[in-house]
Protein backbone atom coordinates (compact mmCIF):
# COMPACT_ATOMS: atom_id res chain seq x y z
CA UNK A 676 0.00 0.00 0.00
CA UNK A 677 1.41 3.36 -0.93
CA UNK A 678 1.30 5.88 1.86
CA UNK A 679 0.38 9.39 0.80
CA UNK A 680 3.03 12.04 1.19
CA UNK A 681 3.55 15.75 0.84
CA UNK A 682 0.76 17.82 -0.64
CA UNK A 683 -1.30 14.71 -1.31
CA UNK A 684 -1.21 13.86 2.38
CA UNK A 685 -2.40 17.37 3.23
CA UNK A 686 -5.66 16.63 1.42
CA UNK A 687 -6.40 13.49 3.43
CA UNK A 688 -9.46 13.93 5.66
CA UNK A 689 -8.84 14.51 9.37
CA UNK A 690 -9.91 11.85 11.84
CA UNK A 691 -12.79 12.57 14.24
CA UNK A 692 -10.37 12.85 17.19
CA UNK A 693 -8.52 15.65 15.34
CA UNK A 694 -11.68 17.66 14.83
CA UNK A 695 -12.74 20.10 17.52
CA UNK A 696 -16.04 21.79 18.22
CA UNK A 697 -16.20 25.54 18.00
CA UNK A 698 -19.23 27.19 19.62
CA UNK A 699 -20.62 29.76 17.21
CA UNK A 700 -23.26 31.85 18.92
CA UNK A 701 -25.38 34.62 17.51
CA UNK A 702 -24.62 38.09 18.87
CA UNK A 703 -27.61 37.82 21.21
CA UNK A 704 -26.48 34.41 22.47
CA UNK A 705 -22.92 35.58 23.03
CA UNK A 706 -24.08 38.62 24.95
CA UNK A 707 -26.71 36.86 27.04
CA UNK A 708 -26.59 37.34 30.83
CA UNK A 709 -24.13 35.07 32.63
CA UNK A 710 -26.91 33.25 34.48
CA UNK A 711 -28.31 31.99 31.15
CA UNK A 712 -25.02 30.39 30.21
CA UNK A 713 -24.38 26.72 30.90
CA UNK A 714 -21.39 24.44 31.01
CA UNK A 715 -21.41 22.81 27.60
CA UNK A 716 -20.78 19.08 27.32
CA UNK A 717 -20.00 19.35 23.61
CA UNK A 718 -17.07 21.78 23.69
CA UNK A 719 -16.42 22.11 27.42
CA UNK A 720 -17.00 25.85 27.26
CA UNK A 721 -19.45 28.04 29.10
CA UNK A 722 -22.08 29.60 26.86
CA UNK A 723 -25.74 29.99 25.93
CA UNK A 724 -27.36 26.51 25.74
CA UNK A 725 -28.59 26.90 22.15
CA UNK A 726 -25.31 27.94 20.57
CA UNK A 727 -24.49 25.71 17.61
CA UNK A 728 -21.07 24.13 17.17
CA UNK A 729 -18.94 23.97 14.06
CA UNK A 730 -16.37 21.33 13.29
CA UNK A 731 -12.87 22.66 12.88
CA UNK A 732 -9.30 21.44 12.92
CA UNK A 733 -7.41 22.92 15.83
CA UNK A 734 -3.98 24.48 15.69
CA UNK A 735 -2.18 21.40 17.08
CA UNK A 736 -3.85 18.94 14.71
CA UNK A 737 -3.14 21.15 11.72
CA UNK A 738 0.48 21.71 12.75
CA UNK A 739 0.90 17.96 13.19
CA UNK A 740 -0.39 17.37 9.67
CA UNK A 741 1.76 20.12 8.17
CA UNK A 742 4.83 18.59 9.82
CA UNK A 743 3.91 15.14 8.46
CA UNK A 744 3.61 16.62 4.97
CA UNK A 745 6.72 18.77 5.12
CA UNK A 746 8.92 19.14 8.22
CA UNK A 747 10.19 22.41 6.73
CA UNK A 748 6.77 24.02 6.26
CA UNK A 749 6.65 27.68 7.13
CA UNK A 750 4.41 30.70 7.24
CA UNK A 751 5.17 34.37 6.91
CA UNK A 752 3.03 37.46 7.29
CA UNK A 753 2.43 39.47 4.13
CA UNK A 754 3.56 42.67 5.80
CA UNK A 755 5.74 43.64 8.73
CA UNK A 756 5.64 46.62 11.02
CA UNK A 757 8.69 47.27 13.15
CA UNK A 758 9.78 43.68 12.51
CA UNK A 759 6.46 42.16 13.64
CA UNK A 760 3.56 40.79 11.57
CA UNK A 761 1.35 43.68 10.59
CA UNK A 762 -2.32 43.09 11.42
CA UNK A 763 -4.83 44.96 9.27
CA UNK A 764 -7.30 47.58 10.47
CA UNK A 765 -9.84 44.88 11.40
CA UNK A 766 -7.24 43.01 13.43
CA UNK A 767 -6.94 40.35 10.74
CA UNK A 768 -3.79 38.98 9.17
CA UNK A 769 -2.77 37.85 5.69
CA UNK A 770 -0.21 35.06 5.69
CA UNK A 771 1.77 33.12 3.13
CA UNK A 772 1.88 29.41 3.91
CA UNK A 773 4.66 27.42 2.29
CA UNK A 774 4.42 23.61 2.09
CA UNK A 775 6.67 21.43 -0.06
CA UNK A 776 8.07 24.52 -1.75
CA UNK A 777 4.66 25.91 -2.76
CA UNK A 778 3.16 29.04 -1.22
CA UNK A 779 -0.47 30.01 -0.94
CA UNK A 780 -2.11 32.96 0.79
CA UNK A 781 -4.55 32.82 3.66
CA UNK A 782 -6.45 35.30 5.79
CA UNK A 783 -7.46 35.01 9.42
CA UNK A 784 -9.44 37.00 11.90
CA UNK A 785 -11.00 36.49 15.32
CA UNK A 786 -13.55 38.19 17.51
CA UNK A 787 -12.44 40.52 20.22
CA UNK A 788 -13.70 39.43 23.60
CA UNK A 789 -13.30 40.73 27.10
CA UNK A 790 -12.73 37.13 28.24
CA UNK A 791 -9.64 36.59 26.15
CA UNK A 792 -6.33 37.13 27.84
CA UNK A 793 -3.64 39.30 26.28
CA UNK A 794 -2.35 37.79 23.04
CA UNK A 795 -5.07 35.14 22.76
CA UNK A 796 -6.91 36.95 20.00
CA UNK A 797 -3.71 37.31 17.97
CA UNK A 798 -2.93 33.61 18.34
CA UNK A 799 -6.44 32.77 17.24
CA UNK A 800 -6.01 35.03 14.20
CA UNK A 801 -2.82 33.21 13.21
CA UNK A 802 -4.47 29.80 13.64
CA UNK A 803 -7.42 30.97 11.55
CA UNK A 804 -5.13 32.30 8.82
CA UNK A 805 -3.17 29.03 8.69
CA UNK A 806 -6.40 27.02 8.46
CA UNK A 807 -7.54 29.30 5.66
CA UNK A 808 -4.25 28.98 3.78
CA UNK A 809 -4.05 25.22 4.38
CA UNK A 810 -7.59 24.92 3.03
CA UNK A 811 -6.19 26.26 -0.25
CA UNK A 812 -3.97 23.20 -0.32
CA UNK A 813 -7.05 21.07 0.31
CA UNK A 814 -6.60 20.54 4.08
CA UNK A 815 -9.90 19.74 5.80
CA UNK A 816 -11.85 20.76 2.71
CA UNK A 817 -14.68 18.48 3.74
CA UNK A 818 -15.24 20.58 6.85
CA UNK A 819 -15.41 23.76 4.78
CA UNK A 820 -17.90 22.11 2.49
CA UNK A 821 -20.42 21.28 5.15
CA UNK A 822 -21.61 24.79 4.75
CA UNK A 823 -22.60 25.70 8.30
CA UNK A 824 -19.65 27.96 8.89
CA UNK A 825 -21.72 31.06 9.48
CA UNK A 826 -24.91 31.82 11.23
CA UNK A 827 -26.70 35.09 11.57
CA UNK A 828 -29.30 36.20 14.08
CA UNK A 829 -31.92 33.93 12.50
CA UNK A 830 -29.63 30.94 12.72
CA UNK A 831 -29.45 30.76 8.93
CA UNK A 832 -26.17 30.30 7.15
CA UNK A 833 -24.79 33.36 5.44
CA UNK A 834 -21.59 34.21 3.67
CA UNK A 835 -19.44 36.25 6.02
CA UNK A 836 -17.15 39.16 5.39
CA UNK A 837 -14.04 37.57 6.82
CA UNK A 838 -11.72 34.77 5.83
CA UNK A 839 -14.45 32.41 4.77
CA UNK A 840 -15.89 34.70 2.16
CA UNK A 841 -13.28 33.28 -0.14
CA UNK A 842 -13.79 29.72 1.01
CA UNK A 843 -14.60 26.98 -1.49
CA UNK A 844 -18.08 26.88 -0.02
CA UNK A 845 -18.99 30.07 -1.80
CA UNK A 846 -16.82 29.53 -4.85
CA UNK A 847 -17.00 25.98 -5.94
CA UNK A 848 -19.92 24.23 -4.35
CA UNK A 849 -23.03 24.38 -6.50
CA UNK A 850 -25.88 25.95 -4.57
CA UNK A 851 -28.54 23.60 -3.40
CA UNK A 852 -31.92 24.73 -4.65
CA UNK A 853 -33.67 26.59 -1.85
CA UNK A 854 -36.96 24.81 -2.42
CA UNK A 855 -38.89 23.62 0.62
CA UNK A 856 -37.10 20.53 1.76
CA UNK A 857 -39.00 17.42 2.71
CA UNK A 858 -38.84 16.08 6.26
CA UNK A 859 -38.27 12.52 7.34
CA UNK A 860 -41.10 10.02 7.63
CA UNK A 861 -42.43 8.68 10.91
CA UNK A 862 -40.69 5.40 10.16
CA UNK A 863 -37.37 7.20 9.69
CA UNK A 864 -37.90 9.14 12.92
CA UNK A 865 -38.46 5.86 14.76
CA UNK A 866 -35.32 4.43 13.24
CA UNK A 867 -33.42 7.54 14.35
CA UNK A 868 -34.61 7.00 17.94
CA UNK A 869 -33.65 3.34 17.73
CA UNK A 870 -30.17 4.18 16.45
CA UNK A 871 -29.72 6.81 19.11
CA UNK A 872 -30.84 4.44 21.87
CA UNK A 873 -28.57 1.75 20.49
CA UNK A 874 -25.69 4.21 20.62
CA UNK A 875 -26.39 4.97 24.27
CA UNK A 876 -27.61 8.52 23.66
CA UNK A 877 -30.27 9.80 26.01
CA UNK A 878 -33.38 11.40 24.55
CA UNK A 879 -32.21 14.76 25.87
CA UNK A 880 -28.86 14.35 24.21
CA UNK A 881 -30.50 13.58 20.87
CA UNK A 882 -32.82 16.56 21.29
CA UNK A 883 -29.92 18.87 22.15
CA UNK A 884 -27.92 17.64 19.18
CA UNK A 885 -30.77 18.10 16.70
CA UNK A 886 -31.58 21.50 18.11
CA UNK A 887 -28.01 22.79 18.23
CA UNK A 888 -26.74 21.38 15.00
CA UNK A 889 -29.85 21.48 12.84
CA UNK A 890 -32.14 23.95 14.61
CA UNK A 891 -34.80 21.26 14.82
CA UNK A 892 -37.04 20.99 17.87
CA UNK A 893 -38.91 17.80 16.91
CA UNK A 894 -37.60 14.68 15.22
CA UNK A 895 -40.24 14.88 12.47
CA UNK A 896 -38.78 18.25 11.42
CA UNK A 897 -35.47 16.65 10.46
CA UNK A 898 -34.81 17.23 6.78
CA UNK A 899 -34.60 14.17 4.57
CA UNK A 900 -31.33 15.44 3.17
CA UNK A 901 -29.77 15.55 6.67
CA UNK A 902 -31.11 12.20 7.79
CA UNK A 903 -28.31 9.86 6.76
CA UNK A 904 -25.64 12.26 8.05
CA UNK A 905 -27.35 12.43 11.44
CA UNK A 906 -27.73 8.66 11.69
CA UNK A 907 -24.10 8.18 10.75
CA UNK A 908 -22.93 10.81 13.24
CA UNK A 909 -24.76 9.08 16.08
CA UNK A 910 -23.44 5.67 15.07
CA UNK A 911 -19.92 7.09 14.92
CA UNK A 912 -20.27 8.67 18.35
CA UNK A 913 -21.53 5.84 20.52
CA UNK A 914 -21.68 6.58 24.23
CA UNK A 915 -21.36 2.91 25.14
Ligand SMILES: [Zn+2]
Nearest residue numbers: 698715717718
Ligand atom coordinates in the same frame (compact mmCIF):
# COMPACT_ATOMS: atom_id res chain seq x y z
ZN1 LIG B 1 -20.13 24.29 23.57
